[in-house]
Amino acid sequence: GAVVSQHPSRVICKSGTSVKIECRSLDFQATTMFWYRQFPKKSLMLMATSNEGSKATYEQGVEKDKFLINHASLTLSTLTVTSAHPEDSSFYICSARRGGTVPERPQETQYFGPGTRLLVL
């Protein structure tokens, strides 16, 4: 159990276009979802925290108008990269934190999606 999916798995787009990435918790309700991005050979960097029904909280240096986050339900969060540029090319990964507890899996742990590879030409 506790599967998180992302769609699409990879996307190539032209500079200036917008790209939407979906993150879904398939078999549990996610009270909180997180968006990270990872550049090659670098660590995952937290971009924003998304709570269902409220505005996302962005980390310092992450433009909220550039990276739009919508958390419309307890199982779906979307990240839209607006007016994408080549420097936005990266690996975007979401994670979900479930409510309640699971045996042998502390409540604080996060379940990560498989990631979305974005390439902006």
Place this chain on the structure above:
Amino acid sequence: SQKIEQNSEALNIQEGKTATLTCNYTNYSPAYLQWYRQDPGRGPVFLLLIRENEKEKRKERLKVTFDTTLKQSLFHITASQPADSATYLCALDTKGGADGLTFGKGTHLIIQP
């Protein structure tokens, strides 16, 4: 400033030996520390969580220690296998899960047959 360091970018270990990975942090007071495995082009997979009041945690061939005085965690894989080859990430959370995780850069572990 807050910093997490994993001591090796890459670590080569012979199959059957114990692999030991290190995670050091500064200017944090984490409530707990987590270890994840990441394979190329994939999202991280949770392995173990250890809380600030715990010294050691085990799961099958994995063992994690946590020394809040030294501000260090050690991650051990015993009887290592080529399938254990991956990048291992340590991550800190100082607010009990309310916030996202802060990750180290990772150690790329290679188990040679």
